[in-house]
Amino acid sequence: MMADRREPGWMQELRAKAQERFDAMSWPTTSDEEWRRTDVSGIDALSFVPIPRAVSSAKPGGGPRAGFAGTLRFDAAQVVESSIAEQWQKSGVRFVSLDTALEELEKPLSDFFDEGVDAADNRFAVWHYASWSHGALLLVPAGLEVAEPFIIDFTERGTGALSSPHVTVVLGEGARASVIQRLRGDPDGKEERLLCNAGLDLVLSDASALTYYEAQDLGPQSLYFRHARTRSGRDTSLRHYDAALGARLVKTRIECGLVGKGSEAYLNGVYFCRDGQHMDIRTVQRHHSPSATSRAYYKGAVAGGGRTVFQGLIEVDTGASGTDAYLTNRNLILGDGARSDSIPTLRIGNNDVRCSHGSTTGRLSEEELFYLESRGLSRNEAREMLVTGYFEDLLDSAPDVYREDTMERIRTRLANAA
DSSP states (O other), X not given: OOOOTTSOHHHHHHHHHHHHHHHHOOOOOTTSGGGXXXXXXXXXXXXXXXXXXXXXXXXXXXOOSTTOSEXXXXXXXXXXXXXXXXXXXXXXXXXXXXXXXXXXXXXXXXHHHHHHHHHOOSHHHHHHHHHOOEXXXXXXXXXXXXXXXXEEEEEEOOTTEEEOEEEEEEEOTTOEEEEEEEEEEOTTOTTOOOEEEEEEEEEEOTTOEEEEEEEEEOOTTOEEEEEEEEEEOTTOEEEEEEEEOOOSEEEEEEEEEEOSTTOEEEEEEEEEEOTTOEEEEEEEEEEOSTTOEEEEEEEEEEOTTOEEEEEEEEEEOTTOTTEEEEEEEEEEEOSTTOEEEEEEEEEEOOSSEEEEEEEEEEEOOHXXXXXXXXXXXXXXXXXXXXXXXXXXXXXXXSOHHHHHHHHHHHHHHHHHHX
């Protein structure tokens, strides 16, 4: 556990509670259904050294970058940039690093962290709460609509380091906001090996709307675990986008809880898996209330030597009549030795529902490649056009800074895999 006498008592107690649960658990094994296709037994997780929790004295200063409502940028655990547009700060928006939030915003942060510890069902998840190192909190007051996105940039670095960033977003009743979160490795440390164990909480009060964009691009020797939880109230709208590109091993889960009548959630994701990478992505759509809608739509491309696992679950409680839920996973095989497993699952406790799933796996069409080559494109150019086009429907609506950066990184990986 990361001891820090500078933390308030409630956080020290929460870390101790998480550490107690951690000590009582074992690491997941392939006997556990969710981990059946991802073996972590060869990882000496405790050999990674927790990075110190930096306590930042930086206060929001100056305006954010053009086109953004606010900016938080981290280098390891240290805040190196913090800003928020004056109009939003005056309107009561709080966009601060977690070390600032510990002192100033104990409620509701302590409640969310405590719920997270109680809900953690595996050792990596509870370890996150015992050792979290840095992160951000966004609070948007009731009735406020913020048109520009907030941006959170994490640069994770340090061979042999354990980094545990956490982000919590809370929208008041009727509020609207969007967030772009980018998590990357040291651009000059491609061979460094770190373990990133991240957490995310998204809480939507009644009639609020949130769009959240995540992108992960750690170095090729790093390990990435992420547990995300969302809670949606009545008549809310959540749109979550995820781009998984980096790390040698990726194991993520997003649990979407639709607890309010008429809520809707759309979980969208893209992933590109290279030779030597293993990506295991899980989505959970939990319908607790009537007349809620959810969609999960994930697309992946797997180069030769890569391995992906997509596990999608739709779960409907007995009282959640009128549920409308769908789950789709599509995979594109780009080379020999690539493997993609798709495991959609339904658990339905009510007869008055519309729930279904679909999954496809295939290769690039030789006819389409031939057609593009006959129009003067090289083989590699034709391949790039088809692969980028394959992802376009999921990325077209994203902000330019997210869409263009994700597409460029996919192009780079595709060129290296050719």
